[in-house]
Amino acid sequence: MFSWSPPPPGPLDKLFQYIDAHQDEFVQLPDGQSLPLPPIILAELGNDPKKPTVCLYGHLDVQPALRGDGWLTDPFTLAEVDGKLYGRGTTDNKGPVLAWINAVSAFRALDQDLPVNVKFILEGMEEAGSVGLEELVRKEKDRFFSSVDYIVISDNLWISRRRPALTYGTRGNSYFTVEVKCRDQDFHSGTFGGILHEPMADLVALLGSLVDSSGHILIPGIYDQVAPITAEEIQKYKSIDLDLEEYRNSSQVEKFLFDTKEEILMHLWRYPSLSIHGIEGAFDEPGAKTVIPGCVTGKFSIRLVPHMNVSVVEKQVKQHLEAVFSKRNSSNQMAVSLVMGLQPWVAKTNDSQYLAAKRAIRTVFGVEPDMIQDGSTIPIAVTFQDIIDKSVMMLPLGAVDDGEHAQNEKINRWNYIEGSKLFAAFFLEVARLHASDARNLP
Amino acid sequence: MFSWSPPPPGPLDKLFQYIDAHQDEFVQLPDGQSLPLPPIILAELGNDPKKPTVCLYGHLDVQPALRGDGWLTDPFTLAEVDGKLYGRGTTDNKGPVLAWINAVSAFRALDQDLPVNVKFILEGMEEAGSVGLEELVRKEKDRFFSSVDYIVISDNLWISRRRPALTYGTRGNSYFTVEVKCRDQDFHSGTFGGILHEPMADLVALLGSLVDSSGHILIPGIYDQVAPITAEEIQKYKSIDLDLEEYRNSSQVEKFLFDTKEEILMHLWRYPSLSIHGIEGAFDEPGAKTVIPGCVTGKFSIRLVPHMNVSVVEKQVKQHLEAVFSKRNSSNQMAVSLVMGLQPWVAKTNDSQYLAAKRAIRTVFGVEPDMIQDGSTIPIAVTFQDIIDKSVMMLPLGAVDDGEHAQNEKINRWNYIEGSKLFAAFFLEVARLHASDARNLP
Numbered sequence: 001m002f003s004w005s006p007p008p009p010g011p012l013d014k015l016f017q018y019i020d021a022h023q024d025e026f027v028q029l030p031d032g033q034s035l036p037l038p039p040i041i042l043a044e045l046g047n048d049p050k051k052p053t054v055c056l057y058g059h060l061d062v063q064p065a066l067r068g069d070g071w072l073t074d075p076f077t078l079a080e081v082d083g084k085l086y087g088r089g090t091t092d093n094k095g096p097v098l099a100w101i102n103a104v105s106a107f108r109a110l111d112q113d114l115p116v117n118v119k120f121i122l123e124g125m126e127e128a129g130s131v132g133l134e135e136l137v138r139k140e141k142d143r144f145f146s147s148v149d150y151i152v153i154s155d156n157l158w159i160s161r162r163r164p165a166l167t168y169g170t171r172g173n174s175y176f177t178v179e180v181k182c183r184d185q186d187f188h189s190g191t192f193g194g195i196l197h198e199p200m201a202d203l204v205a206l207l208g209s210l211v212d213s214s215g216h217i218l219i220p221g222i223y224d225q226v227a228p229i230t231a232e233e234i235q236k237y238k239s240i241d242l243d244l245e246e247y248r249n250s251s252q253v254e255k256f257l258f259d260t261k262e263e264i265l266m267h268l269w270r271y272p273s274l275s276i277h278g279i280e281g282a283f284d285e286p287g288a289k290t291v292i293p294g295c296v297t298g299k300f301s302i303r304l305v306p307h308m309n310v311s312v313v314e315k316q317v318k319q320h321l322e323a324v325f326s327k328r329n330s331s332n333q334m335a336v337s338l339v340m341g342l343q344p345w346v347a348k349t350n351d352s353q354y355l356a357a358k359r360a361i362r363t364v365f366g367v368e369p370d371m372i373q374d375g376s377t378i379p380i381a382v383t384f385q386d387i388i389d390k391s392v393m394m395l396p397l398g399a400v401d402d403g404e405h406a407q408n409e410k411i412n413r414w415n416y417i418e419g420s421k422l423f424a425a426f427f428l429e430v431a432r433l434h435a436s437d438a439r440n441l442p
Numbered sequence: 443m444f445s446w447s448p449p450p451p452g453p454l455d456k457l458f459q460y461i462d463a464h465q466d467e468f469v470q471l472p473d474g475q476s477l478p479l480p481p482i483i484l485a486e487l488g489n490d491p492k493k494p495t496v497c498l499y500g501h502l503d504v505q506p507a508l509r510g511d512g513w514l515t516d517p518f519t520l521a522e523v524d525g526k527l528y529g530r531g532t533t534d535n536k537g538p539v540l541a542w543i544n545a546v547s548a549f550r551a552l553d554q555d556l557p558v559n560v561k562f563i564l565e566g567m568e569e570a571g572s573v574g575l576e577e578l579v580r581k582e583k584d585r586f587f588s589s590v591d592y593i594v595i596s597d598n599l600w601i602s603r604r605r606p607a608l609t610y611g612t613r614g615n616s617y618f619t620v621e622v623k624c625r626d627q628d629f630h631s632g633t634f635g636g637i638l639h640e641p642m643a644d645l646v647a648l649l650g651s652l653v654d655s656s657g658h659i660l661i662p663g664i665y666d667q668v669a670p671i672t673a674e675e676i677q678k679y680k681s682i683d684l685d686l687e688e689y690r691n692s693s694q695v696e697k698f699l700f701d702t703k704e705e706i707l708m709h710l711w712r713y714p715s716l717s718i719h720g721i722e723g724a725f726d727e728p729g730a731k732t733v734i735p736g737c738v739t740g741k742f743s744i745r746l747v748p749h750m751n752v753s754v755v756e757k758q759v760k761q762h763l764e765a766v767f768s769k770r771n772s773s774n775q776m777a778v779s780l781v782m783g784l785q786p787w788v789a790k791t792n793d794s795q796y797l798a799a800k801r802a803i804r805t806v807f808g809v810e811p812d813m814i815q816d817g818s819t820i821p822i823a824v825t826f827q828d829i830i831d832k833s834v835m836m837l838p839l840g841a842v843d844d845g846e847h848a849q850n851e852k853i854n855r856w857n858y859i860e861g862s863k864l865f866a867a868f869f870l871e872v873a874r875l876h877a878s879d880a881r882n883l884p
Contacts, residue, residue: 171632175730183694190613190818193745194657194715195698195706201653201718208650211643213770215636252625255773256637264637273636275734276643280727282720283741288617288781290743290818292717299725301732303635328655331697339730376632376732 037132038124042144045104046117052434053117054353054427055148057380058097058155059126062089063405070407084410091411092404096154096397097122099416103423115431119148126155126380134383141387150353150391150430151384157398159372160241164361164422166354167394169269169373170381172304172344174313178206178321179297179335187292197330199296200282206334207298209324211274215257215267217302219320222272222313227306229270237262240370250401269373272308276300301340303375310341345381346373351391352437356429363429364422397422479574480566484586487546488559494876495559496795496869497590499822500539500597501568504531505847512849526852533853534846538596538839539564541858545865557873561590568597568822576825583829592795592833592872593826599840601814602683606803606864608796609836611711611815612823614746614786616755620648620763621739621777629734639772641738642724648776649740651766653716657699657709659744661762664714664755669748671712679704682812692843711815714750718742743782745817752783787823788815793833794879798871805871806864839864 038061065075065088073079075088085095100120107114125131137145158165180199187196211217244261258264267273281296283289302313318336325334347354349371361369378394385392397419403409480503507517507530515521517530527537542562549556563586567573579587600607622641629638653659686703700706709715723738725731744755760778767776789796791813803811820836827834839861845851 173632173732175732177730182696185694188818189715189717189719189743190615190745190816191710192693193717193817194709194713195700196657196695197655197697197699198653198657198717200649200720201655204646204649204718205655207642207646211640213639213643213647213772215638215640251634252627253638253773254624255639257639258637267636268633271636273631275631275635275640275732276646276724277631277731277733278642278724278726278735279721280725282718282726284720284722284724284726286722288619288741288743289719290615290617290717291719293720299730301631301730303632330655331695374632375635376630 041122043120052149053147055119055151057153061124086410091398091402093155095411099420102420153394156396161399163241165370165372168349169346170378172342173377175301175340181295181333183294186294189290217274268375273303304344314338352433359429360425483564485562494591495589497561497593499595503566528852533840533844537853541862544862595836598838603841605683607812607814610791611788612820614784615819617743617782623737623775625736628736631732659716679707710817715745746786756780794875801871802867
């Protein structure tokens with residue numbers, strides 16, 4: 001585990017005092033075994049109505065790790081090598097959680113007034129899809145969360161090794177299955193090959209109708225709701241610190257679909273993308289089996305961006321696939337299902353807490369942050385924004401090469417310590433801006 | 443096991459005397475365990491140079507069977523219910539092997555001269571791909587097989603319940619893999635979706651270019667070598683006893699690609715067919731995983747008919763896929779491989795043994811046989827024809843509903859007993875025709 005020594009002299013007073021009692025809720029595991037959900041920790045420090053209340057989200061669960069997977073050190077014993085702190089969870093997400101605690105502790109150790117009220121929400125199911133989190137947030141909306149002004153999530157990474165970032169958006173996702181069925185049993189391709197509408201031929205045609213070789217999605221209307229690009233936005237991409245050649249090399253990709261940094265970033269963050277994940281029910285093993293699968297299910301998903309809407313996309317996908325299928329005159333049955341729909345998230349970057357974070361970054365690092373989005377889906381941001389209806393910000397402190405989820409995950413000592421300073425500075429800045437916002441209210 | 447009582451009085455003299463000594467050859471099992479190959483039995487009875495020598499092929503191994511699979515009787519204890527003899531191997535292939543032995547025994551029991559020299563080749567690896575068979579046939583070509591005039595295989599079924607059939611052709615097969623690779627590891631579709639030439643999109647386009655929705659193969663030139671259809675052939679299809687409605691119902695297929703018996707039979711027997719079997723390396727499990735597979739392998743095969751040639755087809759497939767792939771301008775690597783190539787088999791149906799079998803069928807059953815082909819690939823027919831270079835015939839005696847490979851496999855008592863008579867009659871007819879052929883030699 002991550003070993004943490006609190007800054008002298010003392011631990012936080014009331015922190016970690018509110019332990020959620022949801023241990024009786026159960027999650028059904030695939031083998032039928034039931035385990036209690038781990039508790040979600042809600043903690044608070046300070047309740048001064050004159051101060052803003054900042055709620056910090058983090059998670060204490062981690063990805064699995066075994067020494068034999070290729071770790072150079074024991075993944076569950078913190079080890080420092082050349083200024084890098086190695087261990088499972090160092091960057092995802094125990095290190096950032098501790099940096100927040102460090103910042104609070106520093107104020108208290110110096111007997112300085114903590115300029116904000118602090119609330120923590122720390123869960124233990126993030127790596128398994130945050131089971132139980134949304135339910136708790138809904139339940140505590142008018143209690144624990146009623147006084148919250150700002151929500152900060154420090155659970156992602158910078159896009160560079162040295163330059164801090166602020167994350168203001170994530171793509172959503174819509175995950176589809178398309179089943180094509182002739183009958184439940186498979187056929188022998190010698191005995192039936194040549195006289196059947198083969199489900200795999202139908203499915204391959206359906207999946208092949210979704211996206212062209214340049215990555216452009218072929219579903220009619222799918223780009224209609226994508227927010228138009230602005231000159232200011234293009235400028236934002238230009239200023240981002242991304243070494244494309246290094247990025248390409250570290251990705252082990254021969255060539256991307258696009259050649260410039262701006263195009264790459266736009267297609268990861270502000271345009272939808274469609275990926276075909278695989279097929280269930282066909283022959284997927286090594287070797288050569290002469291089977292005609294009787295019933296196959298294709299799986300694909302579309303990453304969503306502002307202002308796309310899951311329900312509209314669902315309708316467009318179904319209409320498109322039905323049109324393609326109907327042209328085939330197949331006697332098979334087709335069924336399209338949306339199995340997961342998550343809206344994209346985007347924040348207003350002129351909110352006080354974004355301005356406060358920018359100022360704090362300038363103070364600690366002496367640079368402007370990269371203003372970034374994340375191509376993947378972080379549902380908790382949408383959950384918080386939708387349910388609590390307050391400003392949500394992602395303030396990462398890990399570097400792009402930290403290797404979250406990978407072997408030899410690390411956080412740099414520099415990121416961890418400067419990040420603790422950043423968080424302390426953020427408390428001061430957000431309190432100052434909040435007060436001036438309050439004075440300016442009509 | 444199949445319980446066999448020899449007809450009175452006696453067993454065959456020299457039968458089963460030649461036991462192959464290939465027990466030292468080993469086959470490597472997937473778990474690394476090595477087991478000796480079961481022996482292939484070579485047996486002979488009679489060596490009269492004035493008589494023709496008929497070589498009968500059969501196999502004594504069976505598909506697995508467990509009572510719990512849905513058998514109504516113990517699969518390894520023969521049980522007769524309503525004239526049906528139930529048990530694993532009754533029709534595939536122990537029953538037909540015993541019927542040949544019954545025919546020989548009847549001649550001997552009545553002290554009648556057996557009009558042919560008989561040879562048996564009985565293997566024990568047919569259900570596992572006839573491992574070791576081809577090697578043995580090559581080795582024995584100029585010894586055991588040197589005197590053989592006719593080879594008869596009784597290891598398939600009639601196409602009807604009551605009408606005997608003669609099989610004169612089987613389709614070949616060419617099995618292909620097409621691998622598309624970006625890198626060995628998978629990608630996260632949030633982090634990389636939108637900027638990659640995704641291997642699944644390439645593969646789906648490649649597989650989608652192979653066959654249209656009417657079952658027509660789209661590979662240029664693929665039909666060039668298919669034998670032209672003759673009026674005589676069409677007449678042959680017309681006369682075949684196939685209840686299309688019953689066939690469709692028992693297949694649990696809503697609708698075939700074709701509406702007439704003739705078209706169905708032609709597309710199973712005399713036209714090539716292409717089936718897509720599946721994809722290795724993609725997400726194939728239940729659930730929703732947002733993965734971009736890094737390297738995927740599609741699998742498909744083309745059933746071959748006269749006069750298609752595996753090497754020509756291989757070249758056509760590779761050229762076609764390379765052309766499709768090259769148009770995509772993908773930065774991925776594509777590799778096409780032929781992993782199995784088996785030539786189609788077709789016999790001359792005016793060979794003496796076909797005429798003899800037709801006469802024998804008329805004698806025993808009072809009808810003309812269905813002259814049928816088999817859409818699947820039976821490699822032993824090609825093996826015998828190519829290596830021994832003598833006429834090969836398939837003379838089935840099981841009915842279409844025998845359920846080989848399925849639960850409750852059976853052979854009808856009627857088929858088994860009339861089949862034994864058919865084989866005895868065949869010995870007489872083939873000897874007569876053989877003698878008259880010899881007299882007519884220039």
